[in-house]
Amino acid sequence: MAAVANMPVSDLLKSFKLKTKQQELLIRVSILCLVYILAFITRLFSVLRYESMIHEFDPYFNYRTTLYLTQNGFYDFWNWFDYESWYPLGRIVGGTLYPGLMVTAALIYRILHFLRFAVHIREVCVLTAPFFASNTTLVAYFFGKEIWDTGAGLVAAILIAVCPGYISRSVAGSYDNEGVAIFALLFTFYLFVKAVNTGSLAWSLASAFGYFYMVSAWGGYVFIINLIPLYVLVLLITGRYSMRLYVAYNCMYVLGMLLAMQIRFVGFQHVQSGEHMAAMGVFFLMQVFYFLDWVKHMLSDTKLFQAFLRITVTCAVTVGTIALGLGMLSGYISPWTGRFYSLLDPTYAKDHIPIIASVSEHQPTAWSSFMFDFHILLFLFPAGLYFCFKRLSDATIFIVMYGLTSMYFAGVMVRLILVATPAVCLISAIAVSATVKNLTVLLRSKNKGVQTGSTKGSGSSKASSKALLDQSQPFQKNGAIALLFGAFYLLSKYATHCTWVTSEAYSSPSIVLAARGAHGSRVIFDDYREAYFWLRQNTPPDAKVMSWWDYGYQITAMGNRTVIVDNNTWNNTHIATVGRAMSSYEDEAIEIMRSLDVDYVLVVFGGVTGYSSDDINKFLWMVRIGGGVFPVIKEPDYLVNGEYRVDKGAAPKMLNCLMYKLCYYRFGEMLTEYGKPPGYDRARGVEIGNKDIKLEHLEEAFTTSNWIVRIYKVKPPNNRW
Amino acid sequence: MGRASSKEDAGTLFHSLRSAYAATPLNLKIIDLYVGFSIFTALIQVVYMAIVGSFPFNSFLSGVLSCVGTAVLAVCLRIQVNKENKEFKDLPPERAFADFVLCNLVLHLVIMNFLG
Numbered sequence: 001m002a003a004v005a006n007m008p009v010s011d012l013l014k015s016f017k018l019k020t021k022q023q024e025l026l027i028r029v030s031i032l033c034l035v036y037i038l039a040f041i042t043r044l045f046s047v048l049r050y051e052s053m054i055h056e057f058d059p060y061f062n063y064r065t066t067l068y069l070t071q072n073g074f075y076d077f078w079n080w081f082d083y084e085s086w087y088p089l090g091r092i093v094g095g096t097l098y099p100g101l102m103v104t105a106a107l108i109y110r111i112l113h114f115l116r117f118a119v120h121i122r123e124v125c126v127l128t129a130p131f132f133a134s135n136t137t138l139v140a141y142f143f144g145k146e147i148w149d150t151g152a153g154l155v156a157a158i159l160i161a162v163c164p165g166y167i168s169r170s171v172a173g174s175y176d177n178e179g180v181a182i183f184a185l186l187f188t189f190y191l192f193v194k195a196v197n198t199g200s201l202a203w204s205l206a207s208a209f210g211y212f213y214m215v216s217a218w219g220g221y222v223f224i225i226n227l228i229p230l231y232v233l234v235l236l237i238t239g240r241y242s243m244r245l246y247v248a249y250n251c252m253y254v255l256g257m258l259l260a261m262q263i264r265f266v267g268f269q270h271v272q273s274g275e276h277m278a279a280m281g282v283f284f285l286m287q288v289f290y291f292l293d294w295v296k297h298m299l300s301d302t303k304l305f306q307a308f309l310r311i312t313v314t315c316a317v318t319v320g321t322i323a324l325g326l327g328m329l330s331g332y333i334s335p336w337t338g339r340f341y342s343l344l345d346p347t348y349a350k351d352h353i354p355i356i357a358s359v360s361e362h363q364p365t366a367w368s369s370f371m372f373d374f375h376i377l378l379f380l381f382p383a384g385l386y387f388c389f390k391r392l393s394d395a396t397i398f399i400v401m402y403g404l405t406s407m408y409f410a411g412v413m414v415r416l417i418l419v420a421t422p423a424v425c426l427i428s429a430i431a432v433s434a435t436v437k438n439l440t441v442l443l444r445s446k447n448k449g450v451q452t453g454s455t456k457g458s459g460s461s462k463a464s465s466k467a468l469l470d471q472s473q474p475f476q477k478n479g480a481i482a483l484l485f486g487a488f489y490l491l492s493k494y495a496t497h498c499t500w501v502t503s504e505a506y507s508s509p510s511i512v513l514a515a516r517g518a519h520g521s522r523v524i525f526d527d528y529r530e531a532y533f534w535l536r537q538n539t540p541p542d543a544k545v546m547s548w549w550d551y552g553y554q555i556t557a558m559g560n561r562t563v564i565v566d567n568n569t570w571n572n573t574h575i576a577t578v579g580r581a582m583s584s585y586e587d588e589a590i591e592i593m594r595s596l597d598v599d600y601v602l603v604v605f606g607g608v609t610g611y612s613s614d615d616i617n618k619f620l621w622m623v624r625i626g627g628g629v630f631p632v633i634k635e636p637d638y639l640v641n642g643e644y645r646v647d648k649g650a651a652p653k654m655l656n657c658l659m660y661k662l663c664y665y666r667f668g669e670m671l672t673e674y675g676k677p678p679g680y681d682r683a684r685g686v687e688i689g690n691k692d693i694k695l696e697h698l699e700e701a702f703t704t705s706n707w708i709v710r711i712y713k714v715k716p717p718n719n720r721w
Numbered sequence: 722m723g724r725a726s727s728k729e730d731a732g733t734l735f736h737s738l739r740s741a742y743a744a745t746p747l748n749l750k751i752i753d754l755y756v757g758f759s760i761f762t763a764l765i766q767v768v769y770m771a772i773v774g775s776f777p778f779n780s781f782l783s784g785v786l787s788c789v790g791t792a793v794l795a796v797c798l799r800i801q802v803n804k805e806n807k808e809f810k811d812l813p814p815e816r817a818f819a820d821f822v823l824c825n826l827v828l829h830l831v832i833m834n835f836l837g
Contacts, residue, residue, distance in 0.1 A: 199808060201797055201820035205827060243806055247797045251824060254790045258831045261782070268778060297805075298741035304734045 031154055032141060036134045039161035042499065043130040043171045045507035050524075052126045052173070055509040057550055057567050059175035060557035063125050065093060066102045066175075070109055070121050077102070078264075084562045085552060086574065087544050087597065095264040096570065100217030101180050104128065129170040129179030136183045137161045140422065143190040146197065147395045148430050151437060156429035162498040165373035165421035168506045178418055181218030186422045188214050188224055189402065192252060193395050199244025204251035211252065212259035215266055222275050222340060223406075223419060228252070229282035231401050236289060240394065246290050253283050274328070274335045281320070288316045346412050354628055355569055358621040361415040370410075372501060373417050376494045377428040381407075384427030387434045403427050436487060442480040511554065513611060513708075525609060528554065531602070531709035534702050535559035539600060546593060547602035548582070548615055548622065549575055555602065564596055572629065579626030582659045583619070583633055589658040590697040593714055600701060601712045605663040608672050608707035610682035617683070619659055620644060647686040655690040662712055665693050665700060670707075752799040756792045763788035783835040790828045794821055 018026065046055070054063050069077040080093040108131075109124045137157040144153030160166060169178040191207035215221045232249050235241050257270045257279075270276045292312060299305045327333035335341075338356055342349040346364060349356040356362055370378060381403065388396040406420035508514070513525040535545065536559050544562045545555055552566020565575045581592040593601070606614035615622075620635070627633040637653040638644070646654065646664075654660060668679040668691025679688045701713040745753075766784045775781050801809045801817035809817075 199801070200812075201794070201801070201817070201824050205820075205824050208827075243800045243808055247800060250793045251797060254786065254793050255824065255828060255831070258783075258786055258790070258828065258835065261779075262831065262834060268782065271782065295738070299734075299737055304730065304737060307730050308734055 028150060028154065032138065032157060035137050035141075035154075035157045035161050039134040039137045040130045042162055042502055043133060043167060045171070045503050046509050047126065047172045049507070050509055050512055052123060053509060053511070054122070054125060054175050055171070055173040055511060056176070057510075057553050059125075059173070061553040061567065062101055062175050062177070063122065064553070064557040065097065066105050066125055067121055069102050069106045074103075085556055085566050085568075086571065087562045087564050089571065089574065091568065091570075096568070098177055098215075098217055098219065098265060099263070100184070100213060100215075101128070101175070101177050103216070104180055105175075125175045126173050129174050129176070130172050132180050132183045133161070133166065133170045136166070136186055136422070139183065139186045139190055140425065143186060143193070144426055144429055144433075146190065146193055147399050147426065148433065152426075152429045152433035155432045156426045159377065159425040159429055159432075159494075160422060162495060162502075163374070163377070163421050163425055164498050164501040164506065165417045165424070167498070167502050168373070169418050171502070171507055173509055177218040178220075181214060181220060182418060182422065184210060184214035184217050185220070185224065185419070189398070192228060192248065193398050195248035195252065196245055196394050196398075199242075199247050201247060201251055204248045205255060207248075207252045208255035208259060211256040212262075215260040216263050219339075220419060221260070223409075225256075225270075225276055225279050227402060227405060229279045230405070231398050232282050232286065234397065234401060235394065236285070238397075240397070241289075245394075246286060249286060250283070253279060272333060273337075274333055275337070275340055277324070277333060281324075284316075284320065288312065343409055343412050343416075354621065354624045355572060355575065358618075358625070362413050365411055365414045365417065369414060369417065372505075373421070374424060375497045376490050377424050380428035380431045381424050383435075384429070384431035387430050388427065399423065399426055432487070432491070436484065439480045439484050439487075442476060443484075513609075515609070525611075525706050525708060527704035527706050527708035529558065530704045531702065531711060532558035534704075535561055535600070535602075535711065538702070543599040544597050545600045545602055546578060546581070546596065546598040548578065548604075548618060550618070551602065551604070561600075564598065572625070576626045576629035579622040580630045580633055582615075583623050583626055583638070583657050585653075585656055586658055586661060586696055586698075590714070594717070598714055601662060601698065601714065603659065603662045603710050603712075605667075605707055605710055606683040607663070607667060607681040607688075608670065611708060612683050614663075614683060614708075615659060616646060616663055622659070645686070646681060646684055646688055648689040650689050660690065661693050661695060662698070662710060664688050664690065665695060665710070665712075667707075668692060746804075749799055749803060752795050752802075756795045756799075759788045759792035759795065763792070777837060779835055779837045783832045783837075787828065787832040790832075791825065794824050794828070797821070 054060055065077070065080075068080065072080075078094045078099075081090060082093045083090045085091050105121070105125050105128050108128065109119070109121050112119050112124065137160055140160045141153040141157040144150075144156035166182060169176060170182070188207055188210035191203060191210045195203035195207050211221070211224060214224060228249070232245065235245055260266055261268065261270055271280070292309060295308060296305050299308070324333075328335070336344070338349065338353045342353075342356060342362070349362065374381075385400060385403065388400050403420070403423035403426075406416070406423050409416045410420035511528045513527075515523050515525070517523045532555060535543075535555065539561060541560075542562070544564065545559070546564045547555065549565040549567055549569055552563045552568075555561060555563050556566065565571075565578050569575060577592060577596070581589045584592070604614045605616065606612055607616075620638070623633055623635050623638055627635055638651050638657070639654075640649055640651050645651075646660070664679075664681075667681075667688065671678050672680050672682050677687050679691045680686075681688050695712070697715055698712040699715055700710070702711040704710075763785050766781070766788065770781050798817055798821040800806060801812055801820075802814045803809075
């Protein structure tokens with residue numbers, strides 16, 4: 001009876017029996033589907049723990065512009081002049097942003113509404129980055145397939161799905177340009193490598209469109225427009241050039257440049273800025289190079305060709321240097337901007353542009369950050385480089401160059417670990433895939449080795465090598481199995497580490513703070529939103545709020561009030577004016593505030609909760625930036641023996657400046673910790689020096705429940721009598 | 722003495738180039754003529770810009786880049802259609818021409834948007 005019942009089951013199984021090729025395809029597709037889903041859900045920690053909201057500072061501006069786009073349409077968005085920020089200057093939003101992210105989110109929103117899914121635009125914004133991260137894994141698969149083989153492609157997809165370097169800027173809620181830009185970057189590179197491999201105009205056109213999407217999404221497109229000409233140059237120098245390279249680069253450069261100039265923020269930079277001149281230089285060099293190649297092909301006599309070569313090369317070099325020299329001297333070709341120049345000379349920003357130096361993401365990277373963000377990929381990267389050099393082709397040269405240049409830049413600036421992540425994942429994938437393949441081949445070849453060793457004699461070297469294979473055979477097989485287990489153990493540890501990092505470090509919304517209470521329960525500080533909604537509901541609609549530039553975007557987006565400076569930081573003098581106001585005595589500051597029509601002042605204070613990114617800790621940067629434009633503000637005035645203190649021994653200017661007064665007003669009566677005197681600042685760990693603060697021109701309007709955000713109203717001037 | 726030999730060199734260079742070029746097939750010569758025409762148009766535009774100034778700059782750029790773009794795309798077509806290039810021997814010339822037409826279409830659409 002059991003035998004009869006088993007028969008239909010085995011027949012069923014036999015009907016599923018697929019050929020090897022189909023089995024392989026099934027495995028590949030299912031792996032890719034699972035990786036796609038994994039990349040999406042690993043980024044959802046903060047949505048599950050808190051709620052679906054936008055994180056950080058910059059995404060609030062992107063969210064506000066996307067909201068404006070969906071409500072008013074593309075034409076109004078493209079020509080928008082925002083009078084609610086940078087009072088009294090205003091900001092030309094349409095011409096000073098990268099529209100790619102907003103247009104993408106608005107498009108997804110339109111499609112979903114067309115399919116009758118009534119989602120709010122905020123949900124679409126929150127989930128845009130994870131969606132594009134999943135798409136990046138697919139592109140990584142195809143890219144890996146192009147460079148090496150399908151195995152490397154699959155491993156690359158898996159590695160990039162969970163790599164913390166990428167997750168840090170693409171969690172759900174991090175609605176920032178990088179979320180879309182890394183997808184565009186990898187996509188452009190993949191299309192270009194495909195174009196170089198096939199030499200087809202269609203693929204070059206596709207890579208030009210990919211480049212256009214990248215230019216519309218992020219300012220880091222400068223990396224592409226410099227890496228690709230560098231790659232072409234390397235190929236020309238090493239003699240690996242071919243006709244396919246000419247077709248791919250020229251089509252991509254001309255069409256890409258034209259498409260990029262359609263974005264108003266980029267404008268004419270492709271022909272006027274020093275950062276884009278490398279591409280143009282390589283373009284002309286290619287024309288000369290291939291023209292000479294063609295002439296050489298046509299002429300049969302080499303001596304004549306040498307003469308011709310000499311004439312042409314001297315002509316081309318002189319014309320090129322004259323044009324470049326004229327351009328740079330007359331100032332027509334602008335030199336490298338500070339943001340990118342500080343990548344080549346890391347000390348430049350600290351001395352000359354304090355705003356760039358003050359951003360925490362622009363600091364040089366520590367070793368621990370590399371280990372934190374890459375884990376085992378850090379030692380798989382050199383291994384992958386070795387494999388790439390063993391099998392050099394156009395595609396592997398490209399990925400090696402991308403990896404090395406991006407690793408250099410990642411070492412200079414923490415934020416650029418993000419750009420290095422796809423290269424590191426791809427190269428490590430090559431190492432993993434090649435190693436695993438070699439090991440499994442060793443495992444499988446044992447039977448064949450034994451047979452041929454026994455049948456052939458020990459005459460030919462081939463047989464003797466096989467005999468050697470036989471002698472060390474048992475250890476080789478065991479060694480291969482042990483190494484395979486080691487590799488799988490390492491990879492599983494990588495997966496655990498990545499998930500832990502995502503959960504602990506990169507899923508905090510920054511606008512909602514969390515801490516552990518005395519009994520281990522989770523305490524949520526929602527002070528920021530409390531303050532912004534107070535502003536929204538309790539101040540007149542045309543009120544102007546002065547705060548440090550970090551909070552500008554959030555105030556305009558959530559508080560819906562005009563701000564003086566915000567995160568765009570395009571006007572250094574305006575920011576320095578605010579910095580000067582914050583670091584002056586109250587009498588001088590009120591003059592500045594009256595000149596700017598300020599109604600409310602907002603400061604962030606972490607003394608009660610121990611929150612360490614508050615305005616007192618950022619204060620020295622306000623002094624530096626203010627002092628950079630107004631020499632009346634001198635940094636040593638606020639320091640004691642070079643030390644920054646807020647307790648009794650602090651400098652008198654520090655104890656009486658506006659920022660100090662606003663942060664510590666009424667704090668002298670506050671008991672913050674058991675056993676410590678009143679006025680104990682938990683973030684600095686000291687008792688404050690000036691407890692008896694009186695404000696003459698401002699009055700306290702609102703302090704949030706945990707004292708994190710404090711809002712003050714500027715009093716109108718006294719009546720004259 | 723040196724001057725005379727270099728003059729002779731230039732002469733023989735010119736003649737051998739001319740004879741080698743005469744051997745190229747007719748379709749490639751037509752493409753070369755088209756490329757020359759595009760470059761010539763670009764040069765005329767640059768000279769005109771030098772005379773009347775470069776405002777509006779986007780119109781000047783779009784004019785020059787359309788000429789440069791068509792020249793470059795025509796050279797790419799020539800490379801792909803040339804029977805002597807071993808890399809492209811299994812690319813049918815119809816496909817090459819279709820790619821050329823598509824790229825030109827995109828180029829001119831972008832130029833029309835950029836003209837202002």
